[in-house]
Amino acid sequence: MINFFELDKKENKNYVKLIQIVSKLSRLYSGSSSPYIYYRAMENLFCFCFNAKNLSRSDTAFDAKIDNIGIGLKTFLGENKNYSFEKIAEFNKNSSMIREKTDDKDLTEFLANLRNERIKLAKDIYGISRAQYHIIVRRKNLLLFFETDYDEIDISNLRIEKEKGCKSEKSLDFTDGNHLYKFNFSKSTLFRKFDIPKNCNTAEAVIFENPAKLLLSIDEIGYDKISIEEEQKLEYVILPLYTVKNNIKIVQERSALNQWNASGRKRDPNEVYIAIPSLVRKHFPNFFPERDTPFILKTPLGEILNAKVSQDNNKALMTNPNKALSSWLLRDVLKLKEFELASIDKMEFLGIDSVIVTKEKEDEYSIDIQSWGSYEKFAEKLNADEI
Incomplete structure (x- = not known):
């Protein structure tokens, strides 16, 4: 599994530095004491720095690809817990099929198959044989970087954990022995529990109270003093x-x-x-x-x-x-x-x-x-x- 924080440090790709700069602009979007990183910014910076193919436009199971490795990219807040449930798939277009499943066991297996088939489809289309997640957790004054597995759900080992709530808002929790999953019925969304390791790579996160000054300073540099490569709009x-x-x-x-x-x-x-x-x-x-x-x-x-x-x-x-x-x-x-x-x-x-x-x-x-x-x-x- 590739540790992208260490790769960035080893090859001077400026990935962590650019993420820190984006974090400095957090006040443009949020009043929180934790840094804000728009997920599209993370995707684009990751692909730019590591020369990865950006797959986010196709809206498949993976956000990026390096050689034969599929990458899932995620950033989320993690202040007071050592884990977070994060969205890994939306099945809005399958809602009618989902409603037909009256038995929770059948539904759990159906959801697992939906998830797995979309992973397999992306692997086949983009020639991916290995996969992993790259994750940034945002905390006050701190950014945590880590990688974790991107496995298919083990259908042979499914077990329902609990069911709660009324019919319109209920969720179904299940595990495959490796990870805990939560399906939200009202949003037709599947979540996975991501554990935050204790030994994450970390970087300082400084938030500018007045990022407008920074933006003005960029304009004052002048386009004649910096090299700008215009991306062709296809x-x-x-x-x-x-x-x-x-x-x-x-x-x-x-x-x-x-x-x-x-x-x-x-x-x-x-x-x-x-x-x-x-x-x-x-x-x-x-x-x-x-x-x-x-x-x-x-x-x-x-x-x-x-x-x-x-x-x-x-x-x-x-x-x-x-x-x-x-x-x-x-x-x-x-x-x-x-x-x-x-x-x-x-x-x-x-x-x-x-x-x-x-x-x-x-x-x-x-x-x-x-x-x-x-x-x-x-x-x-x-x-x-x-x-």
């Missing part, structure tokens, strides 16, 4: 893996992901395409090359697919051979066998329902999965921009 679109019929998400049985099941001629089990909705085509008319013009499409593991847009009005994203897209999307992501229909239930269980396509440069794109509801949020923003 254009992207989010494409749904479903359609909507009577206000219900469905996966068409004879087109798109199930194009291989279309009637007529004999079909190959790997025939598939991703639909490009009219809303996306309207707002991003020049995002993709012209119809049937080949371009590179890279998967999260760096596999190179030869892609193109096709069909009338450029409404389909395909690869050549078609098997390349089905191999990644149907086999690796959705874990479907040949001639097995893709379904909305399967995607709901995995917590995904769309993909993001990013334009890295001319004629070169990347593709990744997106969490359930991502296209809806994307479409809402596009529609709002028209108002």
Whole structure:
């Protein structure tokens, strides 16, 4: 397991120093005597300092990746206890499935499977074989850094600990012999108990009472006196893996992901395409090359697919051979066998329902999965921009 505090110290990566600087700005957000670190700031600084791939945008089980190691990043307050229950998964989109479980034992196993399948999915998509958490605990004048395991839940050893509260607010506590978990019904959220070791690496946390002066001093430095590397803002679109019929998400049985099941001629089990909705085509008319013009499409593991847009009005994203897209999307992501229909239930269980396509440069794109509801949020923003 990598100790990132010691790695930072050994290789002068400035990670701890940058976290301390962020802590100095705590008064911008909080009046607490404990430092405030926005979790996105921690993610971005971690990835910047350790040259990690930032996975937070895809909203999968891991926040970052270094080589074949998946990293979960967490920061939380820990003033008076040597442990904290922290959120590790949200199952809002699975709430209907959860409500169907009337037996607590069945529910516990279902929750464990949901959690484990999402970990396995992220491992498969990003080529991760090992995993760990990196955690910063915030206390008055102090930052604690430590690592702990990122294990799947041991389903063979599940035991219910206790159940309390009324039906609308109750929580279910269970253990797998390694960790204690708490599921909150009202928020459909799974928590894990994180024990804070006594031998943590520590760093001083100083909070500026007037951080505005520090911000003004940054402006007074002048851009001509510091080197600023502007990060290129990459254009992207989010494409749904479903359609909507009577206000219900469905996966068409004879087109798109199930194009291989279309009637007529004999079909190959790997025939598939991703639909490009009219809303996306309207707002991003020049995002993709012209119809049937080949371009590179890279998967999260760096596999190179030869892609193109096709069909009338450029409404389909395909690869050549078609098997390349089905191999990644149907086999690796959705874990479907040949001639097995893709379904909305399967995607709901995995917590995904769309993909993001990013334009890295001319004629070169990347593709990744997106969490359930991502296209809806994307479409809402596009529609709002028209108002």
